[in-house]
Amino acid sequence: MSIKKCFFILIIFVVIINICIYFNISINKVLSSIKQLLPINLNEENPSFEEISNFLYNNVTIFCLIHSSPQYKNTRAIHQKATWLKRCNDYIFVSSDEDKDLPAIKGGDKDGYKFSNERVRYGLTYVYENYGDKYDWFFKGDDDTYVIMENLRAFLLLRNPYIDQYYGFKFILEDEYISGAAIILSKSTLKKLVTIAFKNNAICSNQSDVPDDLEIGNCLRSINILPMDSRDSLNKHMFVPTTLDEFSTNLKGGRYDGFVKMSSYEIKKGYPSLSEYPISFHYIHGDMFYSLEYLFYHANVIGKESDIYEHNKILYKILFTLFNISVNENSFILKQFVPNNCNVENSDFEEISDFLYNNVSIFCLIHSSPKYKNTRAIHQKATWLKRCNNYIFVSSNEDKDLPAIKGGMKDGYEFSNERIRYGLTYVYENYGDEYDWFFKGDDDNYVIMENLRAFLLLRNPYIDQYYGFKLKLNHEYMSGAGFILSKSALKKMVTIAFKNNTICSNKPNIPEDVEFGNCLKNINILPMDSRDSLNKHMFIPSTFNEFSSLIKDSHYDGFVRMSPYELKKGYSSLSKYPISFHYVNGDMFYGLEYLFYHANVIGKESDVYKYNKNSCNSNLNVLSLELKKFAKKFYKFNTK
Structure with missing residues (x-):
């Protein structure tokens, strides 16, 4: 096996450990659940965003069910299809009309949110019967939800789909339930919801005119499946039940106050309450789907990188400690990825920002x-x-x-x-x-x-x-x-x-x-x-x-x-x-x-680091050189 492939295996292990720590979950039986460890073509010491995204896609399979309406096909549904929905392993819409273009299945005759229980209940049953054995996780969202699928998969990577799990933004009315930012059900949970709860109207109402999120919470509770803590290890929210700007602002008012009253957990005003790796947002319409696509997947700030790349610093410590490696004249094989006297491989964002400021x-x-x-x-x-x-x-x-x-x-x-x-x-x-x-x-x-x-x-x-x-x-x-x-x-x-x-x-x-x-x-x-x-x-x-x-x-x-x-x-x-x-x-x-x-997508890296792979000093001369290399390549210097 090549050095680069060995290096990538170590990277994946460290990534898994970091995800365990970040999402506050156990690593028990994790390695046996990994389906794909190596990409086919590995060209770089750091895996690219595409490699990380593909790794997650192949190891965490998610079917997405989207609740919609014919009236929102052209203002919401088609824009979800053009953006984040294509990153699901598979998907289908459930609406009041069948639509082969989306595609959408028909779930009930009456349109409107007030009849959502009948529609979503039909949709979940259809998904279980047709896809229940094929996928591990099942996401139910609305046609105004936006999801960062890489972050969702990282959140689920070390969780077992064969045990009962139910995630999302947790509300409490009389009892706790998941709402707003959509829900995630494990394979086991979906099976029990459809084959046990939906079969017994005494424990799970089949009334058409009740809110689906509230009733699904009741149904799951009746079979002893409760909403789980879906925050990160810093108790910050990843499932955001409203718009990005409403939850991140310091301004008072709006729907936010209602979320504060109904949330099972304390919510502080402003983006400090939001996770670095958000999963979903709500009340997204038209243009905003493309805006979030641009801002999460295409736009960047000079020097900002994903925490995933922090594995470099940890990896060198693992290599030197576990294998007692020293960098000397005999370590020619290692020099291709371990520079001499290397203490800090990448300058951090604050260093780059300060350098530019000064x-x-x-x-x-x-x-x-x-x-x-x-x-x-x-x-x-x-x-x-x-x-x-x-x-x-x-x-x-x-x-x-x-x-x-x-x-x-x-x-x-x-x-x-x-x-x-x-x-x-x-x-x-x-x-x-x-x-x-x-x-x-x-x-x-x-x-x-x-x-x-x-x-x-x-x-x-x-x-x-x-x-x-x-x-x-x-x-x-x-x-x-x-x-x-x-x-x-x-x-x-x-x-x-x-x-x-x-x-x-x-x-x-x-x-x-x-x-x-x-x-x-x-x-x-x-x-x-x-x-x-x-x-x-x-x-x-x-x-x-x-x-x-x-x-x-x-x-x-x-x-x-x-x-x-x-x-x-x-x-x-x-x-x-x-x-x-x-x-x-x-x-x-x-x-x-x-x-x-503050927000990020798992594995997304700043271009500045692509010019810094063989450098180990974080002094200003090296930083200046790397930034200048980037600037010469990225910007124009003609005068007209």
Whole structure:
């Protein structure tokens, strides 16, 4: 057996041990249940995401039953099919009408949630009779559920499907039951539910007009199968019974308070109560299926990696301790994957983030309004804005708490030119010499600062540069996603363009983004290509929902018409390392913070580590070299 295959076996063992610890379960009889240990073609020391995903797919088989309705086929069901549902080992919908395209089986004559018990009961019976022997686990969800299947499989990997188990978000009404984020039943549980509980109406009601989740909880309890603790080892929730933004926000109100009252466990407001490896979300519609697909499987933050890759550090300890290996002139076989004097194989996210923070200094100017202080500005402060090297808001009123400077007398977007012109002048006069780059955004922008800094890492702030999402009206300009000016460009804009009203209008009532593009053009500073090396967009001038979705949208069509570049619908046009989004409000600031900095998919790795496999030092010189290698490969450096 090759060294790489031996290495992969050790990796799998350590991954299993880590999953045991993370999900707080026993390793008893685990190894005998593993069906596939080695991939056919192993090319790398670290297994790829595809290898890990395939390993989980082959070892944890899950059938997915989705409760739907004909009225939601085009707004929900087909979008589930296009995204996460394809990762189930098999699936079927149950609806009030048969539909061979989905496919959906007919379960009862009456449509609507109030008749869900009859429909879901029929669906579970159908699944048991047709697929009960073929699969180990059975997932029942709604057509507005989104599931990260790799995380679900990791959660189930060491659990025995031949014993009774029932997982999900646990509620308590009169008794405990699973609801909202869908339910997971083991093979044994499904069999007993269908062959015992469903056969006895005295212990399991067959009334059509009762909620299915509540009644299934009653049925299972009547045969001594109770909801199990489905949190991770830190008591954080993996099955999320509502939207991502509602559960991750610090804002009060909404359905969240109801979940707090009915939950069997304490729920703290905000994303600290959510697991690093979430499994499912609820109340997802249309565009948002594609957004979550993009954010979980395609987008990333520079330097962020899955905990799975921590196995490297543990593996070396195992190798050296158990086999008494020393690295010397005789260990030539091991040198291909154990570097000399190796203490830390990969720099961690904090090191990379700190390195970028200290080497790419960015001042952030945010255009706001007093009326948006509590719905936008304070939530920017609580999330991404704290990663700027410094920042200030410019508004129609001074506000020392934010802080905000006063720029002009009149509020409203139509007077933005006066306000931002004042703000940029203030920033140049007070901070122009202190920072290298200057970001101007709105109070509804969200920015991944690590990705912005990586984009700027190899660029010279002492030459004129102007980046963002490029639009074309009469001339090209940056709009929507905020824009970035180099130190040199800001200086010329303030000291030359702003001083001459014939080349840069000081009228207060014109859109600032269009006018600033004109001002910069008149001093020979043109918008630069701000896409990555694959021509994918990093500065996104609208919501991630709108840009990642395949659903047609007239607002999006406006960007297509005005963009000088081809803009394909869907997340295939978006960069793996996005920089900014627009039209973000309240709850969603925290939703994005959770997704980008706290949530993960089992096995997903940052590209930065692909350039660091043969390096063992975590000093700044090595880190700088690895980041520069990545930046040279990933970003464009042409000027137009």
